[in-house]
Amino acid sequence: MDIMKPIASEDIPIGKEWTYEVKYDGFRCTIHWTAESIRLISKNNKDLTANFPEMIAACQDLQTKIIPSLPLVLDGELCVLNNSFQANFGWIQKRGRLKNTGTIEKAAIQRPATYMAFDLLQEKGSPLFERKS
Known part of the structure; x- marks a missing residue:
C-alpha cells in the first residue's frame, strides 16, 4: 500500500497542485470495505x-448508500477528537491497547x-489513478 509520507521543507509550497489539511494525531489506517x-x-x-466497533x-449505517461503490479502500486517520480541529493522541493509544470486549x-x-x-484508494475493487500524491 502506498501511503503518503510528510516531506520536510523550510518553504511553504505554493500552487494549485498543493492542498493543506489539518494534522490529526491518531492511527493511520485503511478501511477495507x-x-x-x-x-x-x-x-x-x-x-x-475489534478495538473500534463504533467505526x-x-x-454499516452508511452501507446501503454506498453499495454501488463496494468494494472500496479508504486511507485516513483514526482518532479520538477533543474538538473539530484537535485529536487526543493519548486516548487513541489507550483504545488501541484495550483487549477486553466490555472495556472496548x-x-x-x-x-x-x-x-x-x-x-x-480503490472503488468497485479497482485502484484509482487520479488521487492526491
Missing part, C-alpha cells in the same frame, strides 16, 4: 477492527473514535 466485511488495517498491517457500526465497548461510548478519510 466489502459487502461482507469492514476491516480497519494499520499502516503496520495490524488489524484494528464498523458507522460504516464502554470506551467506544465514552470517547468514540472518528475516521478522517484522506483518500479513496
Whole structure:
C-alpha cells in the first residue's frame, strides 16, 4: 500500500497542485470495505477492527448508500477528537491497547473514535489513478 509520507521543507509550497489539511494525531489506517466485511488495517498491517466497533457500526449505517461503490479502500486517520480541529493522541493509544470486549465497548461510548478519510484508494475493487500524491 502506498501511503503518503510528510516531506520536510523550510518553504511553504505554493500552487494549485498543493492542498493543506489539518494534522490529526491518531492511527493511520485503511478501511477495507466489502459487502461482507469492514476491516480497519494499520499502516503496520495490524488489524484494528475489534478495538473500534463504533467505526464498523458507522460504516454499516452508511452501507446501503454506498453499495454501488463496494468494494472500496479508504486511507485516513483514526482518532479520538477533543474538538473539530484537535485529536487526543493519548486516548487513541489507550483504545488501541484495550483487549477486553466490555472495556472496548464502554470506551467506544465514552470517547468514540472518528475516521478522517484522506483518500479513496480503490472503488468497485479497482485502484484509482487520479488521487492526491
